[in-house]
Amino acid sequence: MxxxxxxxxxxxxxxxxIRTLRAMGVRSVAVFSDADADARHVREADTAVRIGPPSAAESYLSVDRLLDAATRTGAQAVHPGYGFLAENAGFAAACEEAGLVFIGPPAPAISLMGDKIRAKETVRAAGVPVVPGSSGSGLGDEELAASAREIGMPVLxxxxxxxxxxxxxxxxxESALMEEIAAARREARASFGDDTLLVxxxxxxxxxxEIQVLADGHGNVVHLGERECSLQRRHQKIIEEAPSVLLDEATRAAMGEAAVQAARSCGYRGAGTVEFIVPxxxxxxxxxMEMNTRLQVxxxxxxxxxGLDLVEWQLRVAAGEPLGFAQDDITLTGHAVEARICAEDPSRGFLPSGGTVLRLREPSGDGVRTDSGLTEGTEVGSLYDPMLSKVIAYGPDRATALRRLRAALADTVTLGVPTNAGFLRRLLAHPAVVSGEMDTGLVEREAPSLVPEGVPDEVYEAAAAARAEALAPRPGGWTDPFSVPNGWRMGGRPAPLAFPLRVPGHDPVTRAAHPDAARRVGEHAISVELHGVTHTFHRAGSWLGRDGDCWQVLDHDPVEASLSGAAHAGADTLAAPMPGTVTxxxxxxxxxxxxxxxxxxVEAMKMEHVISAPHAGTVTELDVVAGSTVAMDQVLAVVLPDDAGTEGDGAGTAGGEGEAR
Incomplete structure (x- = not known):
């Protein structure tokens, strides 16, 4: 070892x-960019090396800097994780040339399975059924369009x-084919440096x-059963579970054998995943569909x-050990479900979010596991992937696992950074999810019903009560009676305190509260009663959170808002829907x-968002160029409508539909 x-x-x-390395007694070396100097993975590793500025291209994607860090710290092997260079055949080869063991498959296997066109041809020859589609590499736009028409719409x-x-x-x-091909090429080129497409x-x-496989260097290949990954948004998984309720034992065995043959066909070694599309x-x-030549999220x-530690077996296989078990030794016991916690705001169309984690509480307990890179004080920016953590629940059966995961998500607190935790909790209670009658389009169809409209009244009540509670005098010592905010007035009943409040993205409101309307619950929580129901919120600064959801409730100054919005107001203005970079x-x-x-x-966290004109007109102001870094709601451009008065629907400030990249 x-x-x-x-x-x-x-x-x-x-x-x-790092957790598995520590358990195995192996010294861990973390790497970090300037943006991650105080990150959790840096703190938990045995040693850490700075590898460059915040840009991933100059740090986490720099092969030379990674290899230099390995040499300087005496590392014998490199674990690529997932993302970044995990499926980069050049990096795997460079590690080998530098005398380092790449904890993953051989470079030729990565290269073969990383090319979806060659991968399909290879596994087809091994007897694995593949999705009908285009054939051949390097097809031009017209050739792709012709293949799409031959296959028949819709196509992917x-x-x-x-x-x-x-x-x-x-x-x-068909009318959208050429425009979509151009967009897909642009995104592929930006993400992978290669704009080759297939249809x-x-x-x-x-x-x-998908089927998890493990292969060693001694000719042994086994599968570890399947994972159901049908709950997706924009083609990205958000909930996964094992096993799938869809498969019976015969189908599981057949798909598992097909996955094993796919792994054998490319000379695979290590942990990998073979993905299937199933009617x-x-x-x-x-x-x-494809093979992911790495550990999966x-x-x-x-x-x-x-009951297996997949990272441990990655290490053992990379060190030359044979698998310690055969296919007949693999059994699936119980049920597990995972939810991906991402920095995104469901109330703003799931756009990427960001900020500082002011208050963090991650669930644990019987049957609950959290894999996280967060600590309080973590800065979540727009440079890297939006996934922050994963909450996983296990139970003897699916119903128990789902129930435990819903409870765990309700107990998840990340104040300061909007996340999708509350949305995922509601999704897991959807009847189709509970019954197991899912498909990859379910989330997109049902998302609107799972995102509450507006801000609940109790949020404003809690914010007003918290402000009143903060102004109230503390016990002990003398208090100036004229500074007590009790609403006292001559000759009448006390007037309630009024607080103008606003939640970004929503109209401002005014809420009244008495100093005794709130009950402090510890240092980081507050309770209020509304219509006979008590509501308890986590709080930190201007943030309130409950059941996985959170809101930033700010003081509203009408004069300040008027001055700041005077220059740019109305549907003519195009504003950044998220913090990011204009590409x-x-x-x-x-x-x-x-x-x-x-x-x-605008691009942020691997998501591309198209900003479109809200109406026909003329561009009278353009405040950015390609490469500009922008903040959320920053003005990008102004389009004055034509004299004909054609009006849009305000879509310019929200832009077009974002696409995962």
């Missing part, structure tokens, strides 16, 4: 790998060089089932139902634009 391993990643996955455009939903485009109308038949209401109406008709659910500017001042025309693209 290795003495020292460098973890070439960050966040929750680095913390996860996919980058050949990468996965994770980045750059994928579902196209339902596949879209299967309506499919299930996404929900006929699970026996499964099709190979959702690996904990497999660990919980098999594309398609217009200039003076240009005439049509309603709905794409004007700019």
């Amino acid at each position: 290795f003495d020292t391993v460098l973890v070439a990643n960050r966040g929750e996955i680095a913390v996860r790998v 455009l996919k980058p050949s060089a990468g996965g994770g939903g980045k750059g994928m485009r579902l196209v339902r109308a 596949e038949r879209w299967i309506d209401r499919p299930r996404h089932i 929900g109406t006929d699970p026996s008709q499964y099709y190979f 959702e690996h904990p659910v497999t660990e919980l139902v098999t 594309v500017v398609k217009v200039a001042v003076g240009d005439a634009v049509a309603a709905g025309q794409s004007l700019l693209v």
